[in-house]
Amino acid sequence: MQRNIASIFAQFNTGTQFKSFKPFGSGHINDTIKVETVGDANPDFVIQRINHHIFKDVPGLMHNIALVTNFIRNYLKSVPESNPDIEVLTLIKSCDGKNFIKDEGDNFWRCYLYIPDTISFDKVDSSQKATEGGRIFGKFQSVLSELDASLLTVTIPSFHDLEKRLETFRKTIKINRVGRVKDISEEIKFVDERAEELLSITRKINAGEIPVRITHNDTKFNNILFDKTNHAQCIVDLDTVMPGSVLHDFGDAIRTAANTAVEDEADLSKVSINMNLFKAYADGYMSEAHHFLIQSEIENLALSAKFMAYIIGLRFLTDHIDGDRYFKIHHPDHNLQRCRAQFQLVRSIESHYQEMREVINTLGKKYSETKVA
Numbered sequence: 001m002q003r004n005i006a007s008i009f010a011q012f013n014t015g016t017q018f019k020s021f022k023p024f025g026s027g028h029i030n031d032t033i034k035v036e037t038v039g040d041a042n043p044d045f046v047i048q049r050i051n052h053h054i055f056k057d058v059p060g061l062m063h064n065i066a067l068v069t070n071f072i073r074n075y076l077k078s079v080p081e082s083n084p085d086i087e088v089l090t091l092i093k094s095c096d097g098k099n100f101i102k103d104e105g106d107n108f109w110r111c112y113l114y115i116p117d118t119i120s121f122d123k124v125d126s127s128q129k130a131t132e133g134g135r136i137f138g139k140f141q142s143v144l145s146e147l148d149a150s151l152l153t154v155t156i157p158s159f160h161d162l163e164k165r166l167e168t169f170r171k172t173i174k175i176n177r178v179g180r181v182k183d184i185s186e187e188i189k190f191v192d193e194r195a196e197e198l199l200s201i202t203r204k205i206n207a208g209e210i211p212v213r214i215t216h217n218d219t220k221f222n223n224i225l226f227d228k229t230n231h232a233q234c235i236v237d238l239d240t241v242m243p244g245s246v247l248h249d250f251g252d253a254i255r256t257a258a259n260t261a262v263e264d265e266a267d268l269s270k271v272s273i274n275m276n277l278f279k280a281y282a283d284g285y286m287s288e289a290h291h292f293l294i295q296s297e298i299e300n301l302a303l304s305a306k307f308m309a310y311i312i313g314l315r316f317l318t319d320h321i322d323g324d325r326y327f328k329i330h331h332p333d334h335n336l337q338r339c340r341a342q343f344q345l346v347r348s349i350e351s352h353y354q355e356m357r358e359v360i361n362t363l364g365k366k367y368s369e370t371k372v373a
Contacts, residue, residue, distance in 0.1 A: 009035050009047060011101045012092045012111040016042045034114060044114040045092065049107050050100070055239060058108045060153030062099040065110075065238045066091055068214065071147050072140075086115050087234055115234060118225040124257045127280035133224055133257055134284025136232035137216065141246055144214040145292040149243040152214060156240065159217060160248045162202040162311055166195055169318045178323040184336070187317055190343050191310075198307050201300060205245050210296050215244035219253040246297055250285060251304030255312065257281055258305075259345055264338040271341050272348040273305070279359050286360075290367035298364050302356035306349045313342030 006018040016037035024034035024046060031049040055061050069089050076082040084090075090113035094101045100110045124130050158164040169191065173181055181188075204210040216223070217240035225234040256263070258277040261270040282301070319326045320335035327335055349356070 005033060005035070005047070008101065008103060008109050009045070009111070011094055011109075012045070012047070013095050014045055014092055014111070016045075044116070046112045046114050048110050048112075050110060050239075052108050055155065057153060057155050058100065061155050061239055062110065064152045064155065064241050065089075066099045067151060068144060068147070068238060068241050072143055075143050075146075085113065086118075089113075089115075089234065089236060089238065115225060118227060118233060120222045120225055120236075122222050124221055124277055124281075127276055129221075129226075129230060130257060130277045130280035131284035132226070132230065132232040133221055133253065134281035134286075135288055136224055136235060136284075137219055137249060137253060138285040138288030140216060140235050141213065141249065142288050142292055147214055149212050149214045152242050155242050156217075159240075159242075160202075160244065160308075160311060161206075162195075162199055162307070162314075163206075165311055165314055165318070166191075166199075169314055169321075172318050172321045176321065178321075180321050180323075184317065184321070187336075187339060187343065190346075191314060191317070194310060194346070198303075198310050201245075201247060201303065201307050204296065204300070205247075210245055210247065210300065211294065212243045213246055214241065215246060215249045216241055217244055217248060217252075219249045220256045221253075246289070246293065247300055247304035248308065250301055251306075251308030252312075253285075254278060254281060254305035255308045255342075255345065261341065263341060264334065265341045266337055268340060268344040271344040273345065273352055273356075275352055275355065278305075278352075278356060282359055282363055286363040286367050290364065298360060301360045302353060305356070306346055306353070309342050309345040309349060313339045313346065316342065 005021045009018050009021075014037070016039070019036045019038045021033050021035045024032045031051075033047050035045045035047060037044055050058055050061070052058050069091055072088040073084045073090075076084040076087055091099060092111040092113060093099060094111075100108050102108055121129065124133065173188070201210070205212065216235065216238070218237055223235060223237040224232050225236060227233045254273070258274045258281060260272045260274050261267075265271050316327065316335045316339035320333070320339060324332075324335055327338075329335055
């Protein structure tokens with residue numbers, strides 16, 4: 001194994017010599033390995049085997065990552081006291097000048113410069129961390145708002161398109177592959193009662209009323225690297241970066257960061273939106289994003305949290321009906337349990353919705369005044 005990893009690492013233009021390796025991180029999709037190099041002054045690296053069964057267009061995915069990281073790097077070079085080597089991922093080219101290599105088993109590999117002295121958090125346990133999370137994702141979108149989204153490849157078509165998700169859901173109900181429809185009438189009713197309101201976001205995006213921008217599309221909190229002072233330093237896991245709506249990023253961040261419970265919580269009494277964390281995240285986000293957002297985006301930020309909890313719950317429910325063919329499960333009703341937790345979060349958001357809108361409106365006014373000043 002060591003010999004194989006050393007051989008793969010040698011195909012990247014690192015200017016260093018392989019010393020040792022160890023598995024790294026807790027990701028469930030790609031295989032991630034930290035490589036230590038010879039010489040105390042030399043940097044270490046991270047190599048990843050890209051799961052091409054999930055990500056079908058690896059060249060397109062790597063094109064997106066290279067374009068985005070280079071753009072952010074060039075921006076940071078113009079900002080005093082910034083350090084691009086630790087504030088954005090550094091993609092290392094192969095010895096023949098490509099962004100990835102392909103091994104003898106047709107596996108795709110990439111290489112990044114390792115960023116030392118950082119930590120990530122699976123759970124948000126303070127308003128300060130929530131503000132930092134909002135700030136860095138707002139900054140990420142703000143910087144990339146200057147890059148033409150049409151230059152990126154759409155690697156996962158219709159990823160957050162609710163019209164397509166509902167169409168698939170209704171087809172799956174008709175097929176009823178494993179006979180589960182009879183037991184989920186309440187969940188189906190829940191979907192139907194809210195579909196029209198939440199379709200408004202997808203329809204506005206498709207009509208051009210809400211712009212398509214470059215978005216991360218996986219804004220869970222552990223995709224942020226923090227430094228030792230709990231300052232958000234770098235955003236990672238860029239596999240899903242592609243054209244999309246800022247609403248999807250903001251909504252999914254709130255769905256995960258401001259949720260009082262885990263995504264598959266069985267005890268629904270534990271599931272709710274933490275308004276203190278919502279306010280903190282929104283404040284950090286708006287502090288960076290206010291200058292490029294247009295009114296139709298700001299007006300729908302609060303609704304986007306409900307939208308993302310709903311669409312993720314819908315995807316869990318669809319997979320449950322279909323016999324659990326997409327998401328990995330740990331017991332027969334795991335997807336239904338996940339769905340119910342997400343729908344409970346939707347209910348909690350509904351009970352706080354007006355307050356959430358007021359928070360966004362207040363922040364919009366606060367930062368518009370700052371912009372004018």
